[in-house]
Amino acid sequence: VKVPAGTEASDLGAALGAFANALGHEWVFTSDADVDLYRDAYSPVRGTSDERVPSAAIAPASVEQVQAVVRIANQYRVPLYPISTGRNLTYGGSAPVLSGSVVLDLKRMNRVIEVNEPGAYCIVEPGVSYFDLYRHIRDHHLKVRIDPPDPGWGSPVGNSLEHGVGRGPHRDHFRAHCGLEVVTGTGDLLRTGMGALPNSGSLWPRFRYGYGPYIDGIFSSSNFGVVTKMGVHLLPEPELTRVFDLSIARYQDLDEFVQELAQLFDVGVLNSISQMNMPLLSMQIPAARRLLESPGGGTSAQWNALGGRLGLPPWRIMQLNCQGPAKIVAAQYDYVIDRMSRFAGFKLIDQRNYPGGVDPERVPGQDKCALGIPSLVIFDGVAMARGHGHLDFSPAYPMTGEAVRKVNSLLQQGHREAGVPWRGWAGGNTWFDKTFTMISGFQLTNDPQQNASAVAAFRHLVQLLGANGFAEYRTHPIFQDLLASQYSFNDHALLRFNQSIKDAIDPRGVLAAGRAGIWPKYLRDQGKGPA
Amino acid sequence: MNTTRRDLLKSGAAVAAVAASGAIAAADLSLRGPVPAALRFHKVAYDGRFGEARLFAARARALGADVHDIDGDITDLWYEHLYPQWKRAPIPVAGITRFNSLLALQLMAGIGGLRVIYRASHARDRARTSHELYGPRAALAMIPPLAGAPERWAPAAAGIVMRWRADWTAIDRGHSTILDADARGLPADALISWILAPVRQRAA
Numbered sequence: 001v002k003v004p005a006g007t008e009a010s011d012l013g014a015a016l017g018a019f020a021n022a023l024g025h026e027w028v029f030t031s032d033a034d035v036d037l038y039r040d041a042y043s044p045v046r047g048t049s050d051e052r053v054p055s056a057a058i059a060p061a062s063v064e065q066v067q068a069v070v071r072i073a074n075q076y077r078v079p080l081y082p083i084s085t086g087r088n089l090t091y092g093g094s095a096p097v098l099s100g101s102v103v104l105d106l107k108r109m110n111r112v113i114e115v116n117e118p119g120a121y122c123i124v125e126p127g128v129s130y131f132d133l134y135r136h137i138r139d140h141h142l143k144v145r146i147d148p149p150d151p152g153w154g155s156p157v158g159n160s161l162e163h164g165v166g167r168g169p170h171r172d173h174f175r176a177h178c179g180l181e182v183v184t185g186t187g188d189l190l191r192t193g194m195g196a197l198p199n200s201g202s203l204w205p206r207f208r209y210g211y212g213p214y215i216d217g218i219f220s221s222s223n224f225g226v227v228t229k230m231g232v233h234l235l236p237e238p239e240l241t242r243v244f245d246l247s248i249a250r251y252q253d254l255d256e257f258v259q260e261l262a263q264l265f266d267v268g269v270l271n272s273i274s275q276m277n278m279p280l281l282s283m284q285i286p287a288a289r290r291l292l293e294s295p296g297g298g299t300s301a302q303w304n305a306l307g308g309r310l311g312l313p314p315w316r317i318m319q320l321n322c323q324g325p326a327k328i329v330a331a332q333y334d335y336v337i338d339r340m341s342r343f344a345g346f347k348l349i350d351q352r353n354y355p356g357g358v359d360p361e362r363v364p365g366q367d368k369c370a371l372g373i374p375s376l377v378i379f380d381g382v383a384m385a386r387g388h389g390h391l392d393f394s395p396a397y398p399m400t401g402e403a404v405r406k407v408n409s410l411l412q413q414g415h416r417e418a419g420v421p422w423r424g425w426a427g428g429n430t431w432f433d434k435t436f437t438m439i440s441g442f443q444l445t446n447d448p449q450q451n452a453s454a455v456a457a458f459r460h461l462v463q464l465l466g467a468n469g470f471a472e473y474r475t476h477p478i479f480q481d482l483l484a485s486q487y488s489f490n491d492h493a494l495l496r497f498n499q500s501i502k503d504a505i506d507p508r509g510v511l512a513a514g515r516a517g518i519w520p521k522y523l524r525d526q527g528k529g530p531a
Numbered sequence: 532m533n534t535t536r537r538d539l540l541k542s543g544a545a546v547a548a549v550a551a552s553g554a555i556a557a558a559d560l561s562l563r564g565p566v567p568a569a570l571r572f573h574k575v576a577y578d579g580r581f582g583e584a585r586l587f588a589a590r591a592r593a594l595g596a597d598v599h600d601i602d603g604d605i606t607d608l609w610y611e612h613l614y615p616q617w618k619r620a621p622i623p624v625a626g627i628t629r630f631n632s633l634l635a636l637q638l639m640a641g642i643g644g645l646r647v648i649y650r651a652s653h654a655r656d657r658a659r660t661s662h663e664l665y666g667p668r669a670a671l672a673m674i675p676p677l678a679g680a681p682e683r684w685a686p687a688a689a690g691i692v693m694r695w696r697a698d699w700t701a702i703d704r705g706h707s708t709i710l711d712a713d714a715r716g717l718p719a720d721a722l723i724s725w726i727l728a729p730v731r732q733r734a735a
């Protein structure tokens with residue numbers, strides 16, 4: 001058993017015994033074979049001393065049991081690592097940041113407490129998956145749509161708290177949540193927003209602010225509490241969803257093209273898209289690679305000529321979608337086409353129309369997510385082509401053409417400096433307002449040396465892009481300290497503030513030690529934390 | 532929904548380490564001898580995009596399996612068939628897919644309380660296919676080696692699965708090599724035949 005730093009083995013043993021008394025022996029997992037299941041399936045440091053592994057796992061079934069185990073953890077100072085369904089592959093899965101932590105598995109808390117059709121919201125526990133919620137809605141013939149991520153196997157609670165995304169109008173999932181119930185680091189129980197008002201009824205999942213400071217944000221991507229209930233806003237089942245793909249032909253139109261895209265979002269004409277990508281620059285085409293890596297990276301004329309020869313556009317947008325009443329969707333679509341038609345070589349690649357309540361069997365895999373249909377089809381894609389997982393570098397940057405060029409230029413530089421192959425331009429995902437994000441992946445294999453090179457290159461990218469103002473917004477546990485150190489304004493004031501919160505509301509430091517670079521004082525005193 | 536203790540255990544691609552069985556390259560088509568109490572599978576999945584998988588499925592069907600073509604996407608298999616079943620009871624499932632599909636099923640299978648108890652990779656290298664098998668040592672000792680053209684090994688691989696004994700469910704390292712299966716690299720196009728089943732071992 002891996003004993004966590006700062007905890008005595010005898011205390012861990014005593015705590016496990018107390019957990020068993022509180023939950024029942026069958027809900028405390030300590031055997032190698034069972035604990036193995038909570039390791040990170042995609043760990044880039046698997047089997048090395050850097051891999052983060054739990055000591056045990058426990059599975060409460062109720063809020064009261066969560067409170068009980070948090071209090072026990074306080075008594076023995078045993079670190080807990082809460083997970084909902086633990087599906088966040090490439091960002092650590094269900095493995096803790098601090099080795100030896102006891103995984104607090106919330107999958108048994110799997111009640112869909114309410115789905116309100118006229119109000120278009122639901123309240124769920126952390127063990128409810130998007131598939132569970134989807135099934136509940138279908139089984140009850142409710143005309144509301146969820147917004148699953150891709151793949152859709154995670155939970156609304158976990159995905160929202162980790163700033164996960166979907167491809168519908170509610171694509172920024174944390175923004176679409178409304179109200180939390182939280183077990184604090186001392187075992188207290190609070191509700192945020194209107195949930196703090198006794199007898200507030202359905203206001204809790206409708207009005208997010210309540211009175212006083214809006215504190216929900218501190219429970220996302222953090223270690224300040226265990227979320228045990230969440231309100232989630234849903235979309236009334238749209239009468240029509242139109243999904244379409246388009247491209248333009250001139251390299252030099254990037255800036256205006258992205259500006260147009262951003263404005264279509266800002267005025268609400270586009271409800272969502274999947275991503276802007278760059279077929280000519282991202283594909284493994286030798287002539288394109290040579291041009292990309294030539295001094296200056298190729299002129300517009302050269303790129304246009306190459307694109308013309310290969311029949312590939314420089315810029316393409318996939319899965320734009322408009323959702324709502326059919327007449328409105330038609331107008332939205334016409335407006336988008338009108339605006340985009342001014343670009344030279346504009347091409348509408350494809351268009352698909354889906355009426356509300358469409359049979360999921362008639363929806364191709366790539367469109368399911370946008371239509372609120374959870375899917376696992378991505379597992380057949382390139383993301384796992386070699387079967388050993390991947391490590392994703394995920395910076396955020398402004399939704400501008402200038403930023404697209406700058407970030408890709410930095411990625412090219414960073415890969416070259418780290419001595420690892422660069423896969424070419426990465427597109428911009430439009431999951432958040434006014435912002436592009438990117439997933440630039442490293443393929444992991446069973447070769448420890450290759451994985452070590454990927455880890456070293458990743459570290460270099462975190463620092464290089466961070467220094468240029470394009471830091472990641474989520475990352476794997478082994479990089480969380482490094483990433484937190486990039487957010488260094490005013491001598492790391494944000495980190496110091498987070499540490500103050502941590503010390504105040506989780507004084508024994510039992511919740512998710514090290515998450516997002518936030519370590520409890522007793523472990524900071526032992527040298528843990530961002531440099 | 533009530534969740535059983537074993538339900539809670541999420542399966543993971545959670546295992547790494549040492550290859551134990553090594554490449555098997557001889558030839559036979561099925562387990563020899565009488566078959567005591569074979570596992571019964573709720574479904575046998577196959578990825579119909581691949582000829583070897585279709586051969587596997589044909590043999591499995593002939594041996595009584597309810598086969599399901601995933602066609603590269605396990606969503607329907609899992610959501611419509613396995614998840615509802617696994618909510619009631621952890622019923623065994625087998626199949627032949629690419630690794631990606633197995634990994635996702637492994638992770639989802641935890642909700643149903645199942646673990647991968649047997650896994651065989653079938654990796655093509657030019658005209659030859661090499662096979663690596665992981666599972667209970669007692670089973671591996673009795674399984675004849677796989678070899679030959681797909682028309683030969685794929686039905687044989689189906690035979691191994693369909694005649695799997697119900698008591699071959701150990702996963703601990705003392706009795707099985709399955710926890711070592713992820714230690715070896717796999718080519719992208721390798722097919723995997725596998726069994727997910729309730730495990731015999733119980734945790735503390």
